[in-house]
Amino acid sequence: MEILEAYDLTGSYRAAAELAGCDHHTVARYVKMRAAGQNPQDRRHRERAIDAFLPKIEELVVRSNGKIRADVVHKRLVAMGFTGGERTTRRTVAEAKAQYRAGQRRVYRPWITEPGLWLQWDWGWGPVIKGRQTILWCAWLAWSRFRVVIPVWDKTMPTIAACLDATLRRIGGVPAYALTDNEKTVTTDHIAGIAVRNPEIVEIARHYGMTIRTCVPADPESKGGSEATVRIAKADLVPTEVNLVADYRTFGELEAACRAFGEEVNARVHRVTKRRPVELLAEERQRLHPLPKQPFTVAFGTTRRVCWDSTISVEAVRYSVPHELIDTRVWARFHGDELLVTAVAADGTAREVARHARGQAGTPVIDAAHYPPRENKEGDRKPKATSAEEAAFLMIGPGAATWLTEAAAAGTRRVKAKMAEAVALAKLYSTAQVDRALGTAALTGRFADADLLSILDYQVKHDSDQPTRASETHSLQPGTSAWARFGTTPAPAGTDLDEDTF
Known part of the structure; x- marks a missing residue:
């Protein structure tokens, strides 16, 4: 120019x-x-x-x-x-x-989403806990950008159903479609480019009233929302040299971290919508389908029948459940390193009834709270009168019951005669004095014929209910000082060699 x-x-x-x-x-x-x-x-x-x-x-x-x-x-x-x-x-x-x-070059058309239509989920590798690899379930509601991250150990069908149920309940409704990848739990095969659905996932989707869709095989760009959710979750939750996140010691810590992550990302302003996802979710709930009252039972795992000993068997390990569920059917599944047992009531209400740490074969995992208090257990039996004589003796007081228990355990002879003697003494002395003497006799283990009368006479005279014990400074062992001069001084003839001589 x-x-x-x-x-x-x-x-x-x-x-x-x-x-x-x-x-x-x-x-x-x-x-x-x-x-x-x-x-x-x-x-x-x-x-x-x-x-x-x-x-x-x-x-x-x-x-x-x-x-x-x-x-x-x-x-x-x-x-x-x-x-x-x-x-x-x-x-x-x-x-x-x-x-x-x-x-x-691939030309993209902007995806203009509508509220209440699309939910996407995908999987991402989580952190390693105690040498075991975890997996992150990452779900994303397309219109409100609401995210849900749940850590799991596997990607089996019960786990998918449980995660899907938990996601829908956090969202507060059911969208029309759910988009995910072509894994075997969702798509069993492709014929002429048509995806053949897994019948189990179809039953789950039909129960909640939504349709399962899958992306194009080997084309992650067709579900970019869930891919971005996985990327963000892994960047914040998986320990790396960049984010300096500490290693997780337990699976519970990872669960708490995932829930805190969801609360954080859903409460901050999204760069596209310029609004908080929690605010948009409140609007989108008006377009979501209502959740069924009764969850899909496979979401709780596999069914088990409670045996007469109030236990169920899972992977050759017996786990206890509340005794009220004996001879009923419950659902059990592993969630992390814990076994979750769920029962469904007659009205369809589901509740968690037991939670155990993963056990080992041959060692039952028992919770004492699942069983009623044991009565008449050996060592805890309480005397109960079966005759008028026994009732008269036990009416003396708790000392009498203790004396009977200890005397029976010691194999005392003539127990009934000694009980009658105690009843007679209660008429001569006060009932409290006889009861105190019986308690002292049980404490000291004195069950001979005259022991009760001796203890009673001593306590009446000295007004003490504490037994007399020998101190450490006194001993009944004869001394050896008489032998100190043995062989040094000859004894006179005709003298007896006893202790007084020396």
């Missing part, structure tokens, strides 16, 4: 060339191009040595779907007689790839 401006000012090729600092032939060429209606920016293509090999380069780029490397192309061109440098080949291959991508 400076050249043409200089020519318009001077009207001379040479004068314009001096002003523009170029050759006058260049000024003449640009003036003629403008006069012919051509773009002065266009330049004539000069013949290059690689132009003869352009068809081959385009062929190689198309055959490789634009993935062939320039150094590979250069080796082939050299074998065909190309004498140029590798830099020229790289530049030409880059141009060919750009033209190929322009012709093959």
Whole structure:
């Protein structure tokens, strides 16, 4: 433009060339191009040595779907007689790839979502806990951008049903469609490009009143919302050197972290909608279908019948459940490192009735709270009168019951006679004094014939209910001081050698 401006000012090729600092032939060429209606920016293509090999380069780029490397192309061109440098080949291959991508570029149409229509879910690898790999269920409600992340150990059908049920209950309704990947739990086969659904997932979807859809095989771009949810969840929850997240010691810590992550991302303003997902979810709930009152039973795992000992068997391990459920059917499934047992009442209300840590075969996992208090257990039996004589003895007080229990355990003879003696003594002394004496006798283990009377007489005189015990400073063992002078002083004739002699 400076050249043409200089020519318009001077009207001379040479004068314009001096002003523009170029050759006058260049000024003449640009003036003629403008006069012919051509773009002065266009330049004539000069013949290059690689132009003869352009068809081959385009062929190689198309055959490789634009993935062939320039150094590979250069080796082939050299074998065909190309004498140029590798830099020229790289530049030409880059141009060919750009033209190929322009012709093959995928054109996206903006997805304008409607409230209450689409839910997407996908899986992502979670952190390793105690040497075991976890998996993250990542669900995404398309219109409100509401996210739900649930950690699990596997991707089996019961786990999918449980996660789907938990997701729908967090959302507060059921959308019309659920979009996911083509895993065997969802799609069993493809025939003529048509996905064949797994009948179990169809039953689950029919129970909740929604339709399962799958993306194009090997095409994650067709479910980009859930892919982004997986990427964001892994970036925040999986420990890496970038986020400096600490390792999880238990599965419960990971569950708490996932719930906190959901609360955080759903409460902050979304960059596209400029609103918080929780606010949009409140509006979208008005367009969601109502949840069925009774969840799909497979969401709770596999069925088990409660045996007469109030236990169920799961993977050769017996787990206890409340004794009220004996001879009924419950549902059991593993969630993390815990076994969850769920029961459904007659009105359809489901509730969790037991939760146990994963056990080992041969070792039952029992919770004492699942059983009623044991009566008449050995060591905890309480005396109960079966005759008038026994009732009269037990009416003396708790000391009498303790005496009977201890005397029976010690194998005391003539127990009934001694009980009658205690009843007679209760008429001579006060009932409280006899009961205290019986308790003392049971405590000290004195069950002989005259022991009760002796203890009673002592306690009445000394007014004490504590038994007398020998101190550590006194001993009944005879001393050995008499033998200290043995052999040193001869005893007189006719003297008895006893302790007084020495």
